[in-house]
Amino acid sequence: MPRFLVHRRLVLAGMMGLACTPARAQQMDIARATTFVDKAGQDLVNAINDQRLNQAQRRDKVASILRTAIDIEGTGRFILGRYVRQASPAELQDYLKPFDEIIIRNLSSRFGEYRGVKFSLGRSQQRTEEDALVSTLVERPNTPSFTLDWRVAEINGQPKVVDVIAEGTSLRLTTRSEYAAVIQRNSGRVASLLDAMRGQIAQLAAREGG
């Protein structure tokens, strides 16, 4: 075999080796991701439809399920995007704390309204380079059913939700545009986003009555 061909193969193999070892290293197993989403989804549905709980208790239960299922730090970093590097470590901590609260409050108040909800695994499950996309169908009485895709990644040996996509609209992409717009419109200051987030938490708390 000509020498240059061998050489090229080595280079190719090297490149593929590099491509196969991304920073987070773990590959998401599709069956594992599906089981995980099925369990988390059923837990959520059970909490939402639990007659014994009042509204506040239901919200707390939903919030605690979401907290264990979602990779909040990774999602928060993804959403902050290029500003992660511009933020000081203190600012990043200042961001992740209200981010956690906003995402959990918003999701649990939204899911909390879905009384009588049914949830089933969809047909198509696919795998991407780093994570798995598990498709589910959410059905509620008197409202149109919709598809909800869950993006699941292996985070420190645990499957975690990194995004939810409702009928093609991804929560983390939409939120990333939202946060980037706030920063840009305030001359690129991450601190202005933090102020806006804190203001939002105060509003949400006032609306929920604490």
Place this chain on the structure above:
Amino acid sequence: MTPLAARILGPAALCLLMLAGCATPPPADDPEAVQEFKETNDPLEPTNRAFFAVHEAIDQAVLQPIAEAYRDLLPQPVRNGVRNMLGNLRTPVILTGDLLQGNLDRARKTLGRFMVNSTIGLGGINDVARSYDVHGHSEDMGQTLAVWGVGEGFYLFMPLLGPSSPRDLVGFGTDIVINPVTWFGQGQILDAWNYTRLGLTIVDTREALLEPIDAVRKTSLDPYATLRSAYRQRRAFEIQNRDSPAGAVAPAGGTGFGQGVMEPR
């Protein structure tokens, strides 16, 4: 061109001419900012935001209260009938889209749905085909252009019309012109018919979006940016022609808020 079509396309063209306010591009020595500016692809952002503010004011003063009254006054079966009927009347546009995209399977479904729903479904009021598990889908010229490889271009926000892009706006105009329903009848009857259809389409679309728009206003730190991102993602999803159990024939068609409309129950 009918007066109605002229009245829709005229202001849209005027709006395009008025688009004078441009966003300032970031300095070239900040590649990440330049990259972000390109991805946002909203060079007319100041004008778009001004239009968005105008739209929000009109919406909160007029459209939203009308949509709420519509929901309160009419029972759900009647509202479903309206949405089904309006969707059925979009069949020529949807069928054209299916065919121009070479999607014969979807074209067959569209045609079958039209025949069953227009007859057994009493002029499209009942979506009988759905009970046979033949779900509807939306299609429009903007999507067809996308499938043909036309890029969406920069972002546009039109008062009343909502989020759009040059491609989708051209598609929207084409859809109005190619739909024979626009041309049925003569003179005042045609006008009255088209205004009724337009009015019902606006009210139906807004009613379908009462909760989603409330949620955006309540939870977003920048509703304009949220809507821009959501519109583009939703468009991309529609263009993929993925089967969706919630798939619906959005009466408003391809541009603006019609994207968010789902199948009635």
